[in-house]
Amino acid sequence: MKEIVFSRHRRLRSSANMRALVRENHLHTEDLIYPIFIAEGKGIRKEISSMPGIFQLSIDQLKTEMDEVTELGIKSVLLFGIPSEKDECGTQAFHDHGVVQQGIRYIKESYPEVIVIADTCLCEYTSHGHCGVVENGNVLNDPSLELLAKTAVAQAEAGADIIAPSNMMDGFVAAIRAGLDEAGYSDIPVMSYAVKYSSAFYGPFREAAESTPQFGDRKTYQMDPANRLEALREAESDVAEGADFLIVKPGMPYLDIVRDVKNSFNLPVVIYNVSGEYSMVKAAAQNGWVDERNTVLEMLTGMKRAGADLIITYHAKDAARWLQK
Template identity: 75%
Template sequence: MTSNLNFKRHRRLRTSSSMRSIVRENHLRKEDLIYPFFVIEGEGIRNEVSSMPGVSQLSLDNIVDEMKEVHMLGIPSVIVFGVPDAKDEVGTGAYVNDGIVQQAIRLIKEEVPELLVIADTCLCEFTSHGHCGVIHDGDVDNDESLELLAKTAVSQVEAGADIIAPSNMMDGFVIAIRTALDEAGFTSIPIMSYAVKYSSAFYGPFREAADSTPQFGDRKSYQMDPANRLEAIREAESDIEEGADFLIVKPALSYLDIVRDIKDNFNAPVVAYNVSGEYAMVKAAAMNGWIDEKSLVMEKLTSMKRAGADLIITYFAKDVARWLSE
């Protein structure tokens, strides 16, 4: 009855799992994953983050087993966030030689040298006020903060970091760090810039995990307005001109259009940050039996690859690596 109708039969390429596999356009691989973790001072500590089931703050004596598991699963890289005991107005713990992040980096490079270690470079976890720089008259002093961020980056590389990932959103942060690294002889260390970082409600669980909630105000004067799209291009362009080697878009899920814009406009690897709030929502729904966690996570991360991400920072990294091995 339909033999004379002229229409395309797209379903021919969906007839079986094998057929769908050979025409699949985007693939999620273990090599695409970056595993974020939180290291805390003390011993014997494994504090699960209440808003992020499955994610814990780990003391130094517990991170080696964690890193060995990550490596065994085939995840090539990690990004480290520190939770110090002591904080002050200028975030001294971020750049001292024996800071918690520096200790963690040295330990990982000694015990699991195959892992690529990325250091998050910011002050907010280390300042008593929770902001990403030095405060004057109730606001973050951009240029004075750059000096401390540059010191932090150099100290992290001296500890063994393979990549520096500055997340503070200060104007000029990439060139300040690039200059400091070059002057210290670290010309081969790449910068994975949080080039496009929105002031987002999706960061709530992370601030619990990193103990970095601002003690006053918010970060809207330095993180981006979620309503803006062209601003992302301007931010990324500045960072590339200043020496960035990777461009991070954070958050990822609600900003896939921005991921595509950055991919289309710049010849640099694009990193999507699947942030804590995105993780927490999925975990909460899965724990209530409302969703198929594995299927949803794989679909979500694949959407980030489809949008143009080359790499994905995700708290689901270990789960995904296991699923990919099934």
């Protein structure tokens, strides 16, 4: 028989220690950012029906959550707010005593080492559920920028370490950067939701944040899922306007976009492993269809492999536990 010449790739897979020795990408607890939904009121610990294990929490319920977060070694949290009152312009988003501002103050006073990232948007606070000023059924871009800048400044004044605008208005990074600088917060970085698609994967989040649009949809300001080059144009604009981090959202369906952004810009890239992705894994695991631990860790490692430096994920606490073992 003629000698067959081939490569023996399996040599580097022969044992667990060998595989660990040559592993190219690593997932660390420090890579994880944990989202928290803060509800206005007292004694609130309400589980999100479509997101098992995730809760709306009032300020007085934050201690248990934050104790767990810090004990697990998670160093960053992302705060969303559910106000008790909403209006047309989302006043509670930029009020000094808005629910997110209260949450920021509590966490920074009680857990000063934790990095607090403030989601900067209006949709949770507006009666119409859109991310900006609405007039005659249209979401107005430029008038929305002033309110977003006011919100960012209020969050910075409360002690936020990072401002994360998610509204996808044109010029939102420039407006927020200018507002922060003018208010004396030039050292506060902006983690821009630079590439945010209009996605079906956001469904459970809208229950959690109580932010479902009351009319229409968000397709005039969030991106078309079919577009790839547009993502680079969006990210390029945000870099020029002063962004310090670039977020790609959602995660799993857009790993190609994460790699494009990573290859094109010399800034930290953040991926948002969104609610729908979380809920699908949770539902499959609860039905015994997938191994939750291995599925989640494979998914998050894949995001790192695609180029993400940081991962916003509702799986953060579970993943941190698994990474300790």
